[in-house]
Amino acid sequence: MQFNTKTIHGGQENIDPAYGAVMPPIYQTSTYSQTSPGNHKGFEYSRSANPTRTALENSLASIENGKYGLAFASGLAAIDAIIKLLKPGDEVISTNDLYGGSYRLFTSIFEGLGIKFHFVGMESTTAVEAKINKNTKLIWAETPTNPMMNIIDIEALAKIAKTNKVLLAVDNTFATAYLQQPLDLGADIVMHSATKYLGGHSDVVMGSVVVNNEELANKLYFIQNASGGIAGPMDSFLVLRGIKTLHLRMQRHSENGRAVAKFLSEHPKVEKVYWPGLENHPNHEIAKKQMKDFGGMVSFTTKGNSYEDAIKFTEKVKVFTLAESLGGVESLAGHPASMTHASIPKEEREKTGVVDSLIRLSVGIEDEKDLIEDLKQALA
Template identity: 45%
Template sequence: MNIATQAAQIGLDWDTRTGAVTVPIYQTATFRHPGLGQSTGYDYSRSGNPTRQALEGGIARLDGGARGFAYASGMAAIANLLLLFRSGDHLVVTEDLYGGTCRLFDQILVQYGLSFTYVDTSDPEAVRGAIRPETRALFVESLTNPLLKVADVAALSALCRERGLLCIVDNTFLTPYLLRPLDLGADVTVYSGTKYLSGHNDTVSGLVAVRDQVLADRVYFLQNSVGAVLGPQDAWLTIRGMKTLSVRLDRQQENAGRIAEWLARHPRVRRVFYPGLPDHPGHELLARQARGFGAMIAFEVDDKALVERVLLNTELISFAESLGGVETLITFPQVQTHADIPPAVRERLGINDVLLRLSVGIEDADDLIADLDQAFGGGSQRPGPGNR
């Protein structure tokens, strides 16, 4: 069954008693037992809640996993997964990953004896070279934040199997609608459900799908023990958002492609990072492994003075953190999403003082391009029927 259909049907068959087409919000902390030593299958909402379970089953089906898990945020999901490891373990990690993940690894988890090596995960040989005897996992972003490098998930998963490592893929930018890492051999996928999956900038959530049932049982033990679970109201909002995932992403990708082409022609833009452009280094790989290129764009302007002007003068596009919602957002990674990465590392990676990141929404593409044009100061080629 097509993923678009599966997403639209999440929760549809949950309430067989009434036939409700939307899963109810089970806003309860506890459940009454039918008798001594008996259970309805639900005892306490930290351990299991029907609304959350509908969401967890939904993400498992979309990703092709044995089981899914929903957390209070994407960071809570990652933190819970890292409890699979113990003091002395080492992980190989994408070098230009989200700054909050870097903060979790380098400022918190190192205190508990974990160690991390950051490499360019778009280069499988660089990953191979970083593996040590104590390495236990690879943590990779399928499409990196913010530089949009493309990971060869199939090759990296094969490398992990060869070396006995877990392959954990943060697939937030692509979602299972565009890429299913578990189908390519990965063990775990993790998402900030706040982003494309929820899609409306109205809730915070984290989602995980696990390919193997034995590993899924370990993850459930950690989820239940730590308790950073998603509440039923936010689970319902995430389900509601996921139902329109395909429709939103189709429109967002179409818009992103047009905007990326417009930026590539702009005289004040010196570089555009978007895998949908044919000259992007990962274009052919992503075309083979995924069904689309996503709706995130990064670009460098030719003068750092232009950064503030663009950020503060867009009218439709909001200057805000986060991404993946129906509204188009623009942000400045150096001082916002990636501020926790050391300055020298940011500069080496290219997260510099002229780099902007654009999360493209579902608005009319011509309106978005016109907004960017006036924020730049006008004078560039306007979109029209002849240059779509």
């Protein structure tokens, strides 16, 4: 199947033989009857497995060209499960420009449990190689990064990981499988905050993980079941529904993202625009190589680096909504320094470019003319 067909049919089969429902039903049940102890129809308790969640997990694996999919209660629950593959004394090399919640989980929870994290800029792979030692067990990469839209060469990182026998995990939230498929580029683990583009309608919180290696999958399934951070059947249904229009939405997100980035880059009050599709964007050539298009996430700074001007802008937008999160059909505007990345100390934020004037846009699928007019009036 080609990708657009996979979003509809990938990994799916008729799981409702009783009535032939076209859409997988919502199995809102915690347990299942057994004819004798251990003799059941593949499901015994919904923390371990649920038919609706299984249908979603099969779909997730299909669109990422993976073999094994797992759905979690949130993106952070998915990351939590991945880091639980490690043990005290193990070390992780992470991109230094990453989602604030990931940084908080790494530094406030897992560092206290004996896992060491090195945060480095991954625009060049030499910084990663310099940090690898005998204790390194995992490389953690976001690409594009949140919120600076930095591009990391997944294929190059995968070669380093394999040479040094460490795992490579890629947070694919911003790109989705429509724009890039990290497993095909050599990654071991691909993770999503499915809350974002996979759900696509700002009505669900969920995380996902996809892998190809059976042994790795079994470890993650064990952690998923033992820790219990699983996705519920209703949420699974909503994300499965979202995936069916992923290709259509991502195409429009990318088209609108291009129009917004072009407008902002020509505006006299804008200092800098961060969007991988711009030719002057760092690692633009890598983005062209590993991405189908460049998505709907755009960040920019206003001239003068004024905190007050950034706040005023977010208060003045009308079509864009000032809100946390991203990836829904509606356009959102956020101020990372005071919102999504507030958990990262100011001096650490600013090292990666998250200055007080930085604004992050999640460009939705509205008419591009309305989006441009809204940005124009808010900047004025």
